[in-house]
Amino acid sequence: MLATEELNRIWLTISKDQTLKKNVHHELAQLYQDELYQKWWSSDPRLPFVVAEDPRFPILRSLAFIQNQQLQVKINRIASRLFITDGAWMPTPMRVFPDPDEALVLLKYCERNKLQHWAEWVIDPAAGRRRTRCGFADRLFPTG
Structure with a gap:
């Protein structure tokens, strides 16, 4: 899981660049819609999602959302909106919002x-x- 400081750094980077923000959203949406991700997401996951070497997510890798082939966050959707949260693999005292x-x-x-x-x-x-x-x-x- 990404530390709060790292998430803040990522957000500051993204918030200054509308094109980057749009591209991050696009990659998050692609990953969320991926058949393997959906299978993982619906299985009540207790371990981070493993992202194989996939050329579709260079920005998520460069921003450290994906490290060592593991997605460091959980991508959620409520209605038409995507958002990221920590996952159930986080220790309970540290966990904020693993499920919607x-x-x-x-x-x-x-x-x-x-x-x-x-x-x-x-x-x-x-x-x-x-x-x-x-x-x-x-x-x-x-x-x-």
């Missing part, structure tokens, strides 16, 4: 009740990491 389960339950509830069309606030006291709003593509809701 809580957010997905709340999003399904909101969609079923059409809250995204009328509610001014959706408070998510359980997830707490503000990931739920990633799922609302058209309108972001503040979270508790």
Whole structure:
């Protein structure tokens, strides 16, 4: 797993360059959609994803998202948005958000009740990491 300082360095590098940001997103999307990644992701993974020597991800390698053929983060998707988190292979006291389960339950509830069309606030006291709003593509809701 990447240290917080390394993630901050990566973000500072990416945030200064819109082309790089777009290319990182493209590679993350490619990797997320990869059949092997999807099989790994849906298996409740407890070990990092192994990325074979694959020429599709040079930027992820150069930024250290992939080290020694292991993906250092977990790529998640809620609705149309991708985001990266730590994985379940991280020690429990260090782990922040390995799974989007809580957010997905709340999003399904909101969609079923059409809250995204009328509610001014959706408070998510359980997830707490503000990931739920990633799922609302058209309108972001503040979270508790």
